[in-house]
Amino acid sequence: MVRAIILVKSPKKLIAARLRKITSISDSFPTSGQFDAVAIVDVQELSEIKEVATVIQKISGVERTETMVEVQ
Known part of the structure; x- marks a missing residue:
């Protein structure tokens, strides 16, 4: 199992709720600061992980993402 965190920049409201609908995303929540939402990915x-990031980037209103992969 590989886990990653994808930070999402999007001015769209409810982006975290839209992210939770993606199959490989186990959790998502809004944040304050440079990014607007965090998605926890388990694959x-x-x-x-790149495939999930590509799906996120295709969502209308997503400006950019940043991915961090868990290191064990």
Whole structure:
């Protein structure tokens, strides 16, 4: 299992709720600061994280993302 955190910049309200609808995202919540939401991603393979990030980036209103992969 590979876990990552994807930070999302989007002025759209309810972006965290939209993120939770993506299959590989186990949790998402709004934040204050430079990014507007955080998505917790749990996948089987490292390569799947890029696929999830691409899906997020295609959501209308998403300006940018930043991905951090858990290191064990």
